[in-house]
Amino acid sequence: MLPQPSFPPSSIPVRMSGRRVVVFPSAAELGPALAHLVASRADKALLDHGRFSLGLSGGSLVSMLSKELPALPDLDCSHWLAGFCDERLVPFNDGESTYGLYKNQLFSKINIPDSGVLAIDPSLSVQECAEDYARKLKEAFPKEDIPVFDLLLLGMGPDGHTCSLFPDHPLLEETQKIVAPISDSPKPPPQRVTMTFPMVNLARCVVFVSTGGSKAPVLKQVLEGGEGPALPAARVVPSHGELFWLIDEPAAASLTLQVERPGSAAKL
């Protein structure tokens, strides 16, 4: 029997602005809460505009979502549009392909149609791939100059990167493109495509998931500030949307800011 979240996840209130840092005892308790948060934003989006657009990231999110989303009762993904916040330029059958991982581990278990998954074309050069993916995104969001995703799920590396936006990289200053190529990623594989800040920060809701003690120092820097330029993850500040940081106790170990602990009803 899996541990259940110690609060009804649907009680996560919707706030239009402000960052919420929510600490769970462990990743095992965070997972179900994340799934309920996804489902609640999906319900809202389907009511508001008949479709739910979700941006996915790699890392530990793949296994967490693949375990928790199919476990939700009555999850209907028939009107979902799933895209990728970033993707590695490798064939889909390569173990490094984020799309490949989600296809095998998640999409095969939920009723999202093939047409509801917006993937890159890994046969193209990295430059063409970014242009092609940007075009696909714009076609999928015809009413918007810059696509506005209902929900983006992000991870953060130990260097503070998010998407494929790495510290001190020129792509951090990109203002024109919604998707950019990167061919010198410090984390392999070197060739990737990534959403840029102008698009990320227009999302209606952004949720970071970060767990484990190895993330504690960088999490402190990102959430509480430090010397030098802001790390990429700290530059995710949705202009009109919600921002959640869902973390576990080991990752939160160095924080001194006020956080929410859903085990304590008084803080919700």
Ligand SMILES: O=C(O)[C@H](O)[C@@H](O)[C@H](O)[C@H](O)COP(=O)(O)O
């Ligand atoms: O493309 C990649 O190389 C990874 O996807 C990477 O960006 C990952 O998302 C973060 O490092 C967070 O990883 P965790 O979720 O495992 O903390």
